[in-house]
Amino acid sequence: MDVVIDTNVFVGACLGLGASNRIVGACIQGMYTPLMGTTLLAEYEDVLGRPALFHKSRLSPGERQELLDIFLSCCRWTPIYFGWRPNLPDDGDNHLIELAVAGHASHIVSRNLRDLQRAELKFPALHILTPEQFLKEATP
Numbered sequence: 001m002d003v004v005i006d007t008n009v010f011v012g013a014c015l016g017l018g019a020s021n022r023i024v025g026a027c028i029q030g031m032y033t034p035l036m037g038t039t040l041l042a043e044y045e046d047v048l049g050r051p052a053l054f055h056k057s058r059l060s061p062g063e064r065q066e067l068l069d070i071f072l073s074c075c076r077w078t079p080i081y082f083g084w085r086p087n088l089p090d091d092g093d094n095h096l097i098e099l100a101v102a103g104h105a106s107h108i109v110s111r112n113l114r115d116l117q118r119a120e121l122k123f124p125a126l127h128i129l130t131p132e133q134f135l136k137e138a139t140p
Contacts, residue, residue, distance in 0.1 A: 001138065002076065003027075004100045005034045006110035007043045009131055014048075014067065016058045019131035023109055024067075027074050032138075035103040036075035039095035044068060078103035100126050109134045 005023065012020025027034045047053065048064055059067065080095070080102045093115050100108050101123060108128045110116055116128045129137060 001031075001107070002033045002035055002103055002105040003134075003138075004040070004096055004103070004105050004108045006096060006108065006112060007040070007047050008111045009109050010044060010068070010071070011047055011053060012111070012131065014054060014057050014059050014064050017131075019135055022135060023131050024071060028070055030074065034071070034075045035078040035099055035105055036072065037078050037080050037095065037099045037102070039080075040099060041072075043095075076103065097123070097126075107134060107138060 005027065009020045009023060013024035023032075026032055045068075048061075048068060051061070054061075054064065057064065078099055080098045082098070082102070093112065096108055096110065096116065099105070106125065106127060108116060108126065109131055110128065111130060113128060113130060127137075
């Protein structure tokens with residue numbers, strides 16, 4: 001199953017949050033194939049470079065980078081050739097929809113449902129779920 005893992009879920013895994021941690025672990029174990037693109041990778045790297053977000057993290061900066069490297073080795077690089085704009089109220093989130101559509105993902109896993117579900121364009125085969133919802137609905 002191809003999925004897009006939003007940055008907030010990866011950060012949750014770095015902080016040891018249950019559902020986020022399980023989803024990133026399941027991706028590393030090969031249960032899901034996370035899609036990765038240029039914009040999402042830049043966002044991951046930017047957020048991991050913000051020490052204030054991780055003051056309660058169980059992982060050191062080096063360990064967070066190692067987790068990202070391991071996670072990236074499991075990702076399928078997905079180029080985006082077509083932008084779906086205007087679409088979301090927060091233009092900065094459009095890249096998640098575009099990545100999912102370009103890679104034929106079945107799910108976007110995010111804690112930002114409010115913005116992602118308010119899209120002007122509808123993609124009926126694409127499900128946007130929180131980590132907890134994803135674990136309930138998509139776990140084999």
